[in-house]
Amino acid sequence: MELKNGFLLIAVGFCFLIGYSYAEAEVNVCNKHFYIDEHGYRHCDEIDGVAVDDYLSQSFENYQVGHNICFIDFNGPYFDKANPKMVCKPQDGLTKKDGAALYANSLFAQLKESPELEYFFLTYAAAMDDPQANFNLGMVHYNGFFNQPVNKELAFQFMMTSAIEGYPKAMHNIGEMKLVGEGTEKDLMTSFQWYKKAAQFGLVGSQFMVGKMYEMGWGTEQSNQQAFDSYLKAAIQHDGEAMVRMASLINKDKTLGYDSADSIILLYLAKHADNHDALLTFSEFVEQGIIDNHDIVNMDAWLKSTCGYENLGGCVADLQSNQIVRF
Structure with missing residues (x-):
């Protein structure tokens, strides 16, 4: 964050x-x-x-x-x-x-x-009213840099000014501070709205948080579909944690239109995005025999020929058209 x-x-x-x-x-x-x-x-x-x-x-x-x-x-x-x-x-x-x-x-x-x-x-x-300067001063007072005392309330004021001026990273931070009540009162609905504003600028962390708030029903009506769609935007930008959340949603909500093969491939991609949870879960699947060496060879060949390690988001995007090659 x-x-x-x-x-x-x-x-x-x-x-x-x-x-x-x-x-x-x-x-x-x-x-x-x-x-x-x-x-x-x-x-x-x-x-x-x-x-x-x-x-x-x-x-x-x-x-x-x-x-x-x-x-x-x-x-x-x-x-x-x-x-x-x-x-x-x-x-x-x-x-x-x-x-x-x-x-x-x-x-x-x-x-x-x-x-x-x-x-x-x-x-x-x-x-x-320079938005980047207000953002940086917000960070200064949040963290106590330049020999300034930590002042979360003042940090929130600078961040809010920057966010109103249209600076996306400040919008994300307002969402975060409203989510946990740092420097301001806790307000999940306001947090959700600021995360959504920041996500429109393509910030991966904001897209992920919009997905999480939809999934958990924080500040908005719970929706697995909306959560999945927002996680997808972050995953296309190489966010391994978003891939893991997508895999989890697929396993618990069959109405999303995907199956266990899609879930496993998402974990496979998240593992290559250096996500620790995906690495552990994928290893457990191998130990339990859910995935064997033949499956891994097929997935490796598919990854190499379709997307490559530098374009994992391109592989994730295939989910939208259901073009993932089953192993």
């Missing part, structure tokens, strides 16, 4: 940050911080008067409340990757567009291993 996987910021990568073409630097460059006014004109900043030599230290160490916030606009006309210049704007002059630039600066600070500066930029990017 997203919240339990630790703090993995989305590394857009240094190539993204420096990959844009850039204009030739203007001749009359300010020796001090500068900012762009509402008409697009550049002005030297006389508030702090710090020379533009090392933005990584200037932007944070020389910042004072009420002074201009300095950052590199990687899409701006003054971006020179050989000699990057800063844009400085008054705090109340920042816009939503600046939020994306501030978030990009937080990634740059991460690459430079400057956690204080990274947190600084994340905070201002989130204030400008």
Whole structure:
């Protein structure tokens, strides 16, 4: 699950940050911080008067409340990757567009291993409603990074803001926090709805959780068919646990239209997806004589000729058209 996987910021990568073409630097460059006014004109900043030599230290160490916030606009006309210049704007002059630039600066600070500066930029990017920044700040306060105390309630607020802004991973985490009541009241119906929203963006974990909630009847009417269909979407994306749940549903609900051969093949595929439960169950079937060596040879040959180990989801998709070759 997203919240339990630790703090993995989305590394857009240094190539993204420096990959844009850039204009030739203007001749009359300010020796001090500068900012762009509402008409697009550049002005030297006389508030702090710090020379533009090392933005990584200037932007944070020389910042004072009420002074201009300095950052590199990687899409701006003054971006020179050989000699990057800063844009400085008054705090109340920042816009939503600046939020994306501030978030990009937080990634740059991460690459430079400057956690204080990274947190600084994340905070201002989130204030400008950047969805990824709000998501990352949610993770910060959920896990207690950047020397911040763990605060699940605050984490939920940042996650909700990001989810409302349309960020799928935040939607998934809202579903998870609502499911167990972390940082917010437990609400299975709301949890289910947020998982469904995230699943529409193709998140495997969300698709699996929608299936599980249908199967268990959590926050929605119980439906093995709906559960199977949602597990199928996750399984096609190589989710071994979803394959195991599909096999289980087939064995207990014959109205789904599949048989024990389909169930065994799903366990076989889940085993190759490195699912521990599938590996144990498949081994037990071999020991009990439910599956013999001849069956395994046939399944191995079918897998090799039909899908291959790198495309297990393609094998699972055959269930939809009932084209799985029986062993």
